[in-house]
Amino acid sequence: DTAVSQTPKYLVTQMGNDKSIKCEQNLGHDTMYWYKQDSKKFLKIMFSYNNKELIINETVPNRFSPKSPDKAHLNLHINSLELGDSAVYFCASSRTTIGGYTFGSGTRLTVV
Amino acid sequence: ELKVEQNPLFLSMQEGKNYTIYCNYSTTSDRLYWYRQDPGKSLESLFVLLSNGAVKQEGRLMASLDTKARLSTLHITAAVHDLSATYFCAGTQGGNEKLTFGTGTRLTIIP
Numbered sequence: 234d235t236a237v238s239q240t241p242k243y244l245v246t247q248m249g250n251d252k253s254i255k256c257e258q259n260l261g262h263d264t265m266y267w268y269k270q271d272s273k274k275f276l277k278i279m280f281s282y283n284n285k286e287l288i289i290n291e292t293v294p295n296r297f298s299p300k301s302p303d304k305a306h307l308n309l310h311i312n313s314l315e316l317g318d319s320a321v322y323f324c325a326s327s328r329t330t331i332g333g334y335t336f337g338s339g340t341r342l343t344v345v
Numbered sequence: 346e347l348k349v350e351q352n353p354l355f356l357s358m359q360e361g362k363n364y365t366i367y368c369n370y371s372t373t374s375d376r377l378y379w380y381r382q383d384p385g386k387s388l389e390s391l392f393v394l395l396s397n398g399a400v401k402q403e404g405r406l407m408a409s410l411d412t413k414a415r416l417s418t419l420h421i422t423a424a425v426h427d428l429s430a431t432y433f434c435a436g437t438q439g440g441n442e443k444l445t446f447g448t449g450t451r452l453t454i455i456p
């Protein structure tokens with residue numbers, strides 16, 4: 234199936250731990266994103282990569298580090314997790330010249 | 346910087362009724378999107394509106410764009426229970442592919 238797939242779907246971890254979320258798209262898109270959806274359902278962009286190059290880096294704590302090994306993958310590593318990091322993280326991709334986004338199914342991160 | 350406001354935040358409506366969700370944005374937006382999100386699910390793309398006066402329809406949903414008023418609307422006709430979901434509008438600006446989302450409208454259709 235053509236899609237944006239993220240793993241894991243659920244992640245429960247203790248404060249202070251380091252965790253990673255992986256994202257892969259097989260749509261041939263050249264831009265990938267991480268969005269955060271908080272408990273009030275508000276969605277905000279965190280990062281964007283175009284052909285492995287970081288192009289958007291919103292005001293996000295530097296505990297969050299994205300990595301794009303190739304244009305089909307964008308992973309998110311989070312160090313020293315805090316309670317406030319609990320949220321749903323969505324990966325998305327788009328083809329820059331056409332627009333239109335495809336979102337992954339989300340990773341629900343719970344920090345306890 | 347683009348800001349997107351949506352209203353209402355919550356909407357309960359009876360089956361068979363019509364209603365409209367409003368999306369105002371602060372500055373020129375290149376494209377205006379509407380998404381649907383079911384509880385615990387991902388975002389499903391509904392419409393992309395590119396130019397002033399654009400109108401798109403799919404089933405009971407119709408979206409329009411007025412770039413002069415910086416307003417997009419999502420109109421629901423003869424609502425059915427299956428339309429219960431959270432609806433988001435989002436815009437992009439200045440060739441930047443970043444989506445700026447509205448706050449979402451949680452729509453509940455009651456029998």
